Amino acid sequence: MPVKTLTGNKAVAYAARLARVKVVSAYPITPQTTIVETLASMIEHGEMDAKMIRVESEHSALAAALGAASAGVRAFTATSSHGLLYMHEVVWWTAGARVPLVMAIVTRAIGPPWNIHVDHQDIWDQRDSGWLISIAESNQEVFDLTVQAFRISEDERVYLPMMVGLDGFILSHTVAPVDMPEQHEIDEWLPERKQPYVITPETQYVMGNLATDEDYYMMRYSIQAAMEAAKDVIKEVDKSFGENFGRSYGGLVERYRVEDAKYHVIVAGSWAGDAKEAVNILRDEGYPVGLLRVRFFRPWPTEDIVDVVGSSKGVITFDRSVSFGARGHLFMETISSLGPLAGKLSVRGVIAGLGGVDVPAEEFAMVIREFIDEVEREGQVYDPAYWHLPSQYRDMYPSRVEEVVR
Amino acid sequence: MPIKLKDLPRIRYNMPGNAACPGCPETMGMRYVKMALGDNVVMVIPAGCSSVIQGINPKSGMNFPILNIVFAAAASAAAGMKAAFEELGRDDVQVVVWAGDGGTGDIGFQALSGAAERNDDIIYICVDNEAYMNTGIQRSSLTPYGAWTTTTWTGKTEHKKNIPLIMIAHDVPYVATASVGYPQDFIEKLRKAASIRGFKYVHLHAPCPVGWRFDPGLTPHVAQLAVKTGLWPLFEYERGKFRVSSFSRMYRKPEKRAPIEEYLKLQGRYKGAGPEVVKELESYVNRLWEWIELLEKSMSPSTTAKKLVSKT
Ligand SMILES: Cc1ncc(C[n+]2csc(CCOP(=O)(O)OP(=O)(O)O)c2C)c(N)n1
Ligand code: SF4
Numbered sequence: 001m002p003v004k005t006l007t008g009n010k011a012v013a014y015a016a017r018l019a020r021v022k023v024v025s026a027y028p029i030t031p032q033t034t035i036v037e038t039l040a041s042m043i044e045h046g047e048m049d050a051k052m053i054r055v056e057s058e059h060s061a062l063a064a065a066l067g068a069a070s071a072g073v074r075a076f077t078a079t080s081s082h083g084l085l086y087m088h089e090v091v092w093w094t095a096g097a098r099v100p101l102v103m104a105i106v107t108r109a110i111g112p113p114w115n116i117h118v119d120h121q122d123i124w125d126q127r128d129s130g131w132l133i134s135i136a137e138s139n140q141e142v143f144d145l146t147v148q149a150f151r152i153s154e155d156e157r158v159y160l161p162m163m164v165g166l167d168g169f170i171l172s173h174t175v176a177p178v179d180m181p182e183q184h185e186i187d188e189w190l191p192e193r194k195q196p197y198v199i200t201p202e203t204q205y206v207m208g209n210l211a212t213d214e215d216y217y218m219m220r221y222s223i224q225a226a227m228e229a230a231k232d233v234i235k236e237v238d239k240s241f242g243e244n245f246g247r248s249y250g251g252l253v254e255r256y257r258v259e260d261a262k263y264h265v266i267v268a269g270s271w272a273g274d275a276k277e278a279v280n281i282l283r284d285e286g287y288p289v290g291l292l293r294v295r296f297f298r299p300w301p302t303e304d305i306v307d308v309v310g311s312s313k314g315v316i317t318f319d320r321s322v323s324f325g326a327r328g329h330l331f332m333e334t335i336s337s338l339g340p341l342a343g344k345l346s347v348r349g350v351i352a353g354l355g356g357v358d359v360p361a362e363e364f365a366m367v368i369r370e371f372i373d374e375v376e377r378e379g380q381v382y383d384p385a386y387w388h389l390p391s392q393y394r395d396m397y398p399s400r401v402e403e404v405v406r
Numbered sequence: 407m408p409i410k411l412k413d414l415p416r417i418r419y420n421m422p423g424n425a426a427c428p429g430c431p432e433t434m435g436m437r438y439v440k441m442a443l444g445d446n447v448v449m450v451i452p453a454g455c456s457s458v459i460q461g462i463n464p465k466s467g468m469n470f471p472i473l474n475i476v477f478a479a480a481a482s483a484a485a486g487m488k489a490a491f492e493e494l495g496r497d498d499v500q501v502v503v504w505a506g507d508g509g510t511g512d513i514g515f516q517a518l519s520g521a522a523e524r525n526d527d528i529i530y531i532c533v534d535n536e537a538y539m540n541t542g543i544q545r546s547s548l549t550p551y552g553a554w555t556t557t558t559w560t561g562k563t564e565h566k567k568n569i570p571l572i573m574i575a576h577d578v579p580y581v582a583t584a585s586v587g588y589p590q591d592f593i594e595k596l597r598k599a600a601s602i603r604g605f606k607y608v609h610l611h612a613p614c615p616v617g618w619r620f621d622p623g624l625t626p627h628v629a630q631l632a633v634k635t636g637l638w639p640l641f642e643y644e645r646g647k648f649r650v651s652s653f654s655r656m657y658r659k660p661e662k663r664a665p666i667e668e669y670l671k672l673q674g675r676y677k678g679a680g681p682e683v684v685k686e687l688e689s690y691v692n693r694l695w696e697w698i699e700l701l702e703k704s705m706s707p708s709t710t711a712k713k714l715v716s717k718t
Contacts, residue, residue: 022489022490022493023486023489023490023493025482025485025486025489050493051489051492051493053482053485053486053489053524053526054524055482055485055520056516056517056519056520056523057516057517057520059476059478059479059482059517060479060481060482060485060516060517060520061482063475063476063479063482063483063486063517064482064483064485064486064489065486066475066483066486067450067473067475067482067483067484067485067486067487067488067489067490068486068487068489068490068493069486069490070473070487071448071486071487071490071491071494072490072494073490073493073494075486075490089476089478090476090479093475093476199448199471199472199473199487200448200471200491200496200499201445201446201447201448201471201499203471204470204471205471206460206463206466206468206470206471206472206474207472207473207474208457208472208473208474208475209457209460209461209462209463209466209472209474210457210458210460210461210462210463211462211463212462212463215463215464
């Protein structure tokens with residue numbers, strides 16, 4: 001298996017080629033652009049057997065991919081930030097159509113003001129749409145998830161489209177070694193495309209005309225059932241991928257140094273690397289802390305959370321996004337999966353790194369250390385929205401926004 | 407070759423249980439589409455009356471395989487389907503968009519323009535009932551001057567946007583106007599479109615009894631009057647050649663045109679429209695035909711041939 005030094009965006013493009021995608025339609029936006037450029041170049045130079053539709057917008061990009069996929073081929077698109085928001089309507093339509101499809105999301109902040117750097121506001125904004133939503137930590141995982149996404153999305157228990165998230169610039173534009181299987185190995189591992197229906201003159205299938213309210217309701221119910229089923233499928237695929245290619249990540253979450261941990265960090269995306277380093281630092285200092293990296297935001301890994309964190313003394317979530325007027329997304333999801341257990345443990349929801357503000361390992365360690373010390377000192381802590389401000393603002397503004405108002 | 411009615415297939419193309427209003431021009435048009443193109447077709451339909459006309463899942467009142475799609479994305483979804491069929495080695499499948507005037511000239515225009523510029527191999531049909539009928543008769547950019555709608559209570563103050571001319575400006579291989587009042591002409595044009603590779607645009611004028619407030623028995627009659635008044639000229643643009651269709655040729659001469667009042671008086675949407683509206687529409691028709699004359703002169707089959715000769 002050839003190991004190449006690749007940017008995350010190149011890893012995405014090569015994975016799409018190895019998955020034998022037949023129709024690509026995409027519209028450029030920083031930091032996704034090099035995915036489109038690479039795919040266009042490979043297709044034009046005959047290195048990839050596919051058609052490229054150079055659409056005039058992201059709304060059209062996904063609509064064209066959906067059209068292609070519903071006619072029976074693997075289709076792929078990629079976008080970011082404003083592009084993702086612009087296509088939002090079609091995001092929902094695609095999931096409702098139950099058409100397997102893969103889209104890479106290079107995560108980026110949303111304006112105004114314009115900002116091209118990483119945060120997770122764009123991808124989490126899609127959380128209710130019925131797509132499987134994954135997010136990678138490394139370029140290798142970006143590649144692996146993109147290939148796996150086709151198998152997961154096309155599994156008859158799932159039949160839902162899937163997003164593969166990779167952090168803007170941190171992964172998309174940074175090179176790292178990526179181990180890519182040969183074409184024949186992927187061909188052997190990735191089954192022929194399956195989908196619930198195809199729309200051709202022969203099938204006479206009609207997708208999307210009116211339904212009774214009751215049938216509509218039941219179609220929604222079936223998406224939820226598919227999400228549940230996807231949990232097993234994701235684990236199976238992760239395992240099978242590991243058996244074939246030597247890399248498994250643990251299913252919907254990755255568990256890092258959790259065995260004897262009393263405190264847990266919950267985090268998603270590339271900065272999990274820094275958070276893991278922080279865990280190592282704290283372990284060396286004697287803090288019993290482990291980390292849970294959310295790989296799939298949808299379906300949400302409720303069982304894993306309960307399993308790892310259920311008997312925890314304290315959980316600290318790091319969100320690179322916020323639902324204005326409420327909390328960070330990982331925090332809200334974590335608390336809602338813990339249910340009654342949530343009242344028994346200490347929690348802190350940290351909001352940090354918006355718009356690409358860097359949070360190095362030492363800062364992660366500092367915030368986690370403070371939390372653990374506080375819990376040990378005070379017994380129980382409930383702190384749902386702690387804004388870990390950029391350093392130059394830390395002395396000027398409180399970390400709890402309520403204090404600004406009161 | 408003119409099409410004879412008796413040679414057209416007589417299959418039931420709109421099924422019992424479809425949800426169209428009586429006298430609906432969209433079901434009429436849809437029937438002609440199938441007569442023209444046969445069975446090797448998939449349809450892409452954005453939001454509009456035709457998404458409702460299909461009736462209730464799991465059945466469908468239209469005898470076509472259909473990808474229903476969001477309002478603004480019909481041309482793009484069709485482009486994707488066509489690309490897939492090409493990849494599957496099924497170039498023969500006709501991918502046809504069936505979109506309203508709103509889905510074409512307003513919200514869907516960006517996608518339409520994109521597909522035309524890329525010359526995607528699809529047939530795009532705009533079924534133009536001159537308003538957003540599905541949401542209850544709101545004005546679109548294709549609603550004509552003076553017409554009442556539920557967002558222009560005292561009559562629209564702007565003229566109808568001329569999408570066919572804009573599509574000609576895209577320099578696509580084929581652009582045609584048609585009318586539900588002239589089925590043979592429409593069918594002929596669709597068959598020609600089907601024989602051409604690349605982007606084909608056919609704009610079907612479709613008077614709607616509900617939105618225009620006329621007797622549902624009069625749909626074809628009102629459609630024919632639109633042509634006879636010169637308000638809706640039938641023409642074709644084929645690979646750089648422009649030609650007025652036979653049913654419209656005589657209306658080049660203003661004195662041959664039916665009086666606009668005759669057209670307006672059948673339609674409740676023009677109730678209360680005074681002579682000012684008639685005058686404004688008359689001047690619109692004259693400008694429209696000036697455009698046509700210009701196109702005919704510079705792009706008629708004979709001038710194009712001459713240009714070719716002088717080039718060599
Ligand atoms: C994005 C979006 N905006 C608005 C609507 C509501 N809507 C549905 S159909 C329609 C009007 C359709 O008008 P037209 O395209 O002219 O087709 P017709 O109904 O007249 O056949 C509107 C505004 C929608 N479905 N999607
Ligand atoms: S409103 Fe007009 S176009 Fe729409 S279904 Fe009724 S008759 Fe047909």
